[in-house]
Amino acid sequence: MKITILLLRPKITSIYNSLRVTRYTLLLKRLPFIAIGLFFWLIFYIGSYEVLNFIRSIEFLGESLSKKLLSVAFFGLGIFLLLSTIINALSTFYLSKDLPFLISKPVETESILRLKTIETIIGSSWMVVSFMPPFFIAYGVSYNAPLLFYVMLLLTFVPFLLIPGGIGIVIAHLLTRVFPLKKARLAMLAIGLILFLSLYILIRSQWDISTESPEDFIHTFLAIKTDSPLLPNFWMTESVMSLLKKQTPDVLYLSLLLSNGLFMLMLSGVIGSKLYTGNLDRIQPSMRHALPVACYGRFYPGSNLALLWKDTRIFFRDTGQWSQLFIILALIIIYIYNFRTIPLRSLSEFTPLIKEIMALINMVMAGLVLTAVAARFLYSSISLEGMAFWIVRTAPLTVKKLIWSKFLFGFIPVTFIMLSIVFVTNRAMGIDHLVMILCEITVLILCISISGLGTGMGAIYPKFKYENIASISMGPGGMLFMLIAFSIVLLTVSVEAWSFYICKKAVISGIPLSIDRKILLLLSGLFVLTLNGLAFYVPMKMGERRLEGDLNV
Numbered sequence: 001m002k003i004t005i006l007l008l009r010p011k012i013t014s015i016y017n018s019l020r021v022t023r024y025t026l027l028l029k030r031l032p033f034i035a036i037g038l039f040f041w042l043i044f045y046i047g048s049y050e051v052l053n054f055i056r057s058i059e060f061l062g063e064s065l066s067k068k069l070l071s072v073a074f075f076g077l078g079i080f081l082l083l084s085t086i087i088n089a090l091s092t093f094y095l096s097k098d099l100p101f102l103i104s105k106p107v108e109t110e111s112i113l114r115l116k117t118i119e120t121i122i123g124s125s126w127m128v129v130s131f132m133p134p135f136f137i138a139y140g141v142s143y144n145a146p147l148l149f150y151v152m153l154l155l156t157f158v159p160f161l162l163i164p165g166g167i168g169i170v171i172a173h174l175l176t177r178v179f180p181l182k183k184a185r186l187a188m189l190a191i192g193l194i195l196f197l198s199l200y201i202l203i204r205s206q207w208d209i210s211t212e213s214p215e216d217f218i219h220t221f222l223a224i225k226t227d228s229p230l231l232p233n234f235w236m237t238e239s240v241m242s243l244l245k246k247q248t249p250d251v252l253y254l255s256l257l258l259s260n261g262l263f264m265l266m267l268s269g270v271i272g273s274k275l276y277t278g279n280l281d282r283i284q285p286s287m288r289h290a291l292p293v294a295c296y297g298r299f300y301p302g303s304n305l306a307l308l309w310k311d312t313r314i315f316f317r318d319t320g321q322w323s324q325l326f327i328i329l330a331l332i333i334i335y336i337y338n339f340r341t342i343p344l345r346s347l348s349e350f351t352p353l354i355k356e357i358m359a360l361i362n363m364v365m366a367g368l369v370l371t372a373v374a375a376r377f378l379y380s381s382i383s384l385e386g387m388a389f390w391i392v393r394t395a396p397l398t399v400k401k402l403i404w405s406k407f408l409f410g411f412i413p414v415t416f417i418m419l420s421i422v423f424v425t426n427r428a429m430g431i432d433h434l435v436m437i438l439c440e441i442t443v444l445i446l447c448i449s450i451s452g453l454g455t456g457m458g459a460i461y462p463k464f465k466y467e468n469i470a471s472i473s474m475g476p477g478g479m480l481f482m483l484i485a486f487s488i489v490l491l492t493v494s495v496e497a498w499s500f501y502i503c504k505k506a507v508i509s510g511i512p513l514s515i516d517r518k519i520l521l522l523l524s525g526l527f528v529l530t531l532n533g534l535a536f537y538v539p540m541k542m543g544e545r546r547l548e549g550d551l552n553v
Contacts (some may be wrong), residue, residue, distance in 0.1 A: 003111040007102075008118065035412035037130075039484050045134035045488075067241055070139065078164050079127055084124040086175075087169025091121045093169075094176055094279065095271075101281070102363045113272040121165040128161070130479065139244060149243040156239045156254060161262030163232050166264025170271050176279045232257065307397065307405040311381070322413030328486070356504070357441055359431050360497050364442060366422050370414065370450050371482055377409035378454030379481050380472040382547070383463045399547045403459055403540060413450040418443050442496060449532035452487050456539025457481045460546045488535050492528050499524045 055069060057064040057071060102112050140149050170552045176531055228234060235253040240247045382403075422443045426436050461477025474476065499521050506513050513521070 003107060003200075004114040004399070007107070007111060007115045015250075020099070024093060030045070036480060036483050036487075040487070044131070044197075045138050048135045048138035052138055054465065067237065070241065071237040072204060074160070075231070077132070078160075078231075079165040081125060081128060081161065082168050085120060085165050086171050087123045088118075088177070088367045089120045089169045089172035092116050092123065093172060097366045100282070109277055110269070110273060113276060117169060119266060120169060121161065124165065124218030125161045127351055139240075143244040144243050146246075149240060152243055152249060152254075153240050156236055157258040158231055158258050160236050162261035163257070163264050164260070165375075166268040166537065169268040170264075173268075173271050173275045173279065177275050206249055209468045214410065218409055232260065281534075298415070307392075307402060308409055311405070330466075336480055355429060355431055356435060358429055358498065359426055359435050360500075362422060362425050362429075363439055363442055363446075363493050364489060366418055366425075367446055367450075367486065367493070370418050370446060370486040372441075373414055373417070374410070374450050374454040374485065375473045375478055375482055377414070378406070378479055379452055379458040381410060381455060382404040382458045383472045386464055389462075390462055393547075401545050402547070403455060403544055406453040406458075407451060407540070410455065411447065414451060415444065415447040418447055438496070438500075442492065445528070445532050446489060446492060449488060449535040453485055453539050454481060456536075456541070456543035457484075459543025460539065462547075484535070492533060495524045495528055 030048075052066060052069070055065045058065060060174050135155055136150075139145070143149075239253045239257070241248055391527070419440060422439050423436070426439055431439070457477060457480070461480075463472050463477075473481075502513070503516060504522065506517075
């Protein structure tokens with residue numbers, strides 16, 4: 001254990017040194033990140049609190065729905081943590097740049113495994129730890145929970161993170177054992193298909209009750225099978241829900257979380273000690289095999305497309321980059337299927353504008369997907385040049401062409417994917433053609449602005465010294481990008497929702513819009529275009545100036 005602590009000291013020292021700044025620097029560099037994070041927390045808290053109060057106000061079923069919502073939230077977090085851990089474990093254990101250094105030193109394999117386990121769990125759970133507190137605080141305030149609720153939540157959440165973390169690490173070791181790196185494409189394809197089929201069957205099996213009326217819809221929601229006593233989310237829900245109701249918590253569930261969390265860590269250590277050395281022996285030689293370049297010598301693009309061609313070739317060569325697309329594709333298909341199964345007929349009993357509301361929700365969810373994909377592929381595009389960035393800077397290539405090439409490299413596939421998602425989901429819900437066109441135009445605008453924002457901020461906050469690809473978007477710059485990007489999505493959709501409401505209200509009432517309303521609608525459209533235009537132009541320009549300056553690479 002002492003060796004593990006010694007290996008962690010450089011990382012801890014690096015974090016400590018980054019915090020040792022003067023007050024003036026702290027005010028300029030740190031406070032904007034903190035302010036944006038607190039603003040996002042406030043918005044998330046208000047939304048969660050209002051939704052929770054609305055659910056609790058439903059007679060007879062309010063408390064049951066509230067408990068079910070908490071259980072579904074924990075269940076979704078567990079799946080997200082499992083998928084994130086598998087992806088991070090493959091990169092951290094087998095593709096980290098510090099592996100050759102660690103292996104060459106007199107360090108035991110168990111110490112390396114413990115170090116990589118800590119890095120994997122932190123890397124896969126930091127987003128959950130950063131974004132979920134407002135949701136739990138909303139529950140505590142709504143129920144007027146005692147201080148013991150927050151203490152119990154902390155005690156149970158830590159082992160809850162360890163359970164999917166340990167399982168994900170075990171799966172990563174086994175997959176690497178079965179599929180060598182030369183066949184990693186086939187391995188990742190199998191992972192994506194297995195995850196897709198498993199989640200598809202799991203979700204599809206829940207909707208086996210008629211949803212033709214609001215009553216059946218509520219019963220269907222309550223019947224979603226996420227409350228199995230064998231699942232960690234059930235233990236979490238039972239542990240914290242009793243404190244919300246001012247009851248004594250059952251020690252059994254806390255014991256189950258602690259014991260299973262420690263067991264999964266121990267299991268990952270045992271499996272790793274048996275397979276890790278052999279996996280490295282199989283992987284390392286295959287990472288040095290020569291690439292057949294003769295078959296590609298017949299074609300080489302001109303200077304304007306040379307960098308774009310280079311990034312495309314590297315993308316398909318590097319399994320660590322494109323392999324994650326299979327998992328993203330599986331989740332996207334499940335996302336589309338979920339919108340296909342929404343019971344619009346029963347929900348129309350509550351409001352006649354349910355299709356339009358679902359179209360707006362669809363754009364918000366698509367914006368979330370866009371933000372996540374842009375953070376992974378666009379924000380990290382500049383940093384992926386690594387320590388060889390000086391080669392690009394000494395080439396006969398301007399910084400402007402470099403940034404635009406990175407932008408086009410990510411913008412074209414991301415836009416195609418997002419437009420297809422929104423079109424298919426809206427088509428599945430039977431959205432009108434006019435609303436469909438407006439949604440597609442909005443998504444196109446968001447793709448341009450978010451792609452430019454990701455490329456520009458990736459140039460403003462580059463991270464050329466990284467251990468694995470997943471760590472690039474984990475820094476303050478990556479978090480700031482995701483907060484700004486999601487805020488732009490919310491503002492854009494909110495303004496368009498207000499404009500659509502004004503127009504729809506005028507059509508239903510038969511009263512034509514006044515001059516003032518027309519001016520407001522025109523200003524709202526200009527606001528959306530200006531907001532997204534600035535989100536695209538300003539970061540791209542700032543990133544260009546940043547790369548033209550001196551960078552400590």
